[in-house]
Amino acid sequence: SQTIHQWPATLVQPVGSPLSLECTVEGTSNPNLYWYRQAAGRGLQLLFYSVGIGQISSEVPQNLSASRPQDRQFILSSKKLLLSDSGFYLCAWNLAVLDTQYFGPGTRLTVL
């Protein structure tokens, strides 16, 4: 069966520090991968999606970036965090466009 992992589960970082969040999927090949951010009291905002290794599409211009160095690995990064980057970050995958997306457990990021 397929599983999706995210780490770390919780992260507290100072403003201006770098960020690296990792997401990996097991039990499937060539998934579509997604990064979402969920701010308090708001819905899910799609940040990035990837349909293959090295293929990244950005939905929202910001100081975050994403990379997909391996088929089942998706990384969210920042060189300098802002206070507004605080939130709950969710990774998701699916195999086909508009198919069910399966979500990871999330990373709670607090920027102080």
Added chain:
Amino acid sequence: AQSVTQPDIHITVSEGASLELRCNYSYGATPYLFWYVQSPGQGLQLLLKYFSGDTLVQGIKGFEAEFKRSQSSFNLRKPSVHWSDAAEYFCAVGSTSGTYKYIFGTGTRLKVLA
């Protein structure tokens, strides 16, 4: 532009009571519709989805939803709520506009009274 509206931010019901969570969408073609549930501090879990066919969709945990094209709605229902149903519920529409994008509503937080 495509959009999803969940007009109720918070809903409180008593255990055993019926539940209906509202979802309205704006979309130019036949939508792909989803309901997800999120327990506190957790990821999202799919409850049910509608792609085509029967407009009444059955999901997990005793939930169902009805697609009403004339009302642009996809409301989630459960006949008898359990305390474990307390969570946040998100409606989403899948975009066929050339991106792999889901558009999520802002969510409805459900509180269940014992």
